[in-house]
Amino acid sequence: MKYIVGAILLVLVQTSNAKTTFPKDCSHLENVAKSDFVLFSKKEFIQLGECLAVSLIKKHSAVNLVESCNEVDEDRRNPLGILSLSKYEAILIGQCVGAINYIYQRYDNEPVYNRPNSNSQKVYHCAKSKKAIDIIRLNKQPMLDKTDLKKLLCSEGY
């Protein structure tokens, strides 16, 4: 009998859960993660998505932004609007928007450090909003981390 219980416990222990740790920066949105109806909390879900994407990008881990930015485009074109929005899609929209805004704020107009050469004062120019969304959607690789995003969205210039 104890072997059966032990075997069951062994199986139960191995179930994995995608919820690892909720980021500390987003703790003010933790109760939003529990609510379920998009009609009343669409903005909060988008904020939650933004917060999650920013914390993932800061940690240099990859986010599936192609799917997220496809959702942004779909939401923009959809005649039904919020009626056909689910909690999952709202969070994905937040992820796309949050990632683009973070890259823009972090790198736009920042000087490029190629070599210690005082003549070239190149800066980054980063795309934002619709142009950035279209750039990400056309990308072949769905998982993007901080360096991939910087390469995609920001170009060097004067």
Added chain:
Amino acid sequence: MNGESSYQPDFIMVDNKTEGSKESTNNEVDDKSSVSGDKCVTHDNNLSQNDLNFLCHQRNRFRLFDPKGVYTFRNVEISYLQTFFHIFSLLISLLLFIGFYYLPFIFINEPISSLGNISTLTVLDKLFLAFIAVYIIFKLKQGLTCKVAEFDYRYKIALCANSFNLTVLNSIKLSIFFMALDLMILTIEPPQVLTEVALENLQNGVRYDIFSAIAWIFTVLIVVNAFKYLGKGAVK
């Protein structure tokens, strides 16, 4: 020979009742033509033999997907064998019904890292599911508490079974229709689109959302049409 005989037999005497009791049978058969056993009694002389056979057949017919028919012949006694099949089919279609409509609440989830499983049910899905649940519960309460016919329990079981069976059958037909529609759409995709991408676009996108809304409207129509005979024809 096909029911066009000029001789109109007098069907009042079919079950060998005497003249004296002819009056009572006439009164009984006035509006609700109650029947016991296989004998169909009517006072209408204009019905031909064919019509009468048809009527008899329709009265005693085993109905599985026909709440309107069950309601129309609500004063006909339903045999216990038919009731057994009604209960059996009611259990099966209740199972399928709950599987179609309410298990998605638990199982339609997608994982998001650091958040866990998030439901992908849209606002429209939840609104229509809630409406269907409330409507069915209201109709069941109304239908099961009013006395309609003489053989009440068997009638109510038959009506509930027929309503749920009809809902499930029509939902299956609707799913097949939308699958056919999807297949048509797959054939008109341009050839450079990959199969996986085309199949992905069937499940996710603006077109899918619009089809989903249309399917929900049809589903509500199916449910309303199947359950509208519950609670009708109440007798004080």
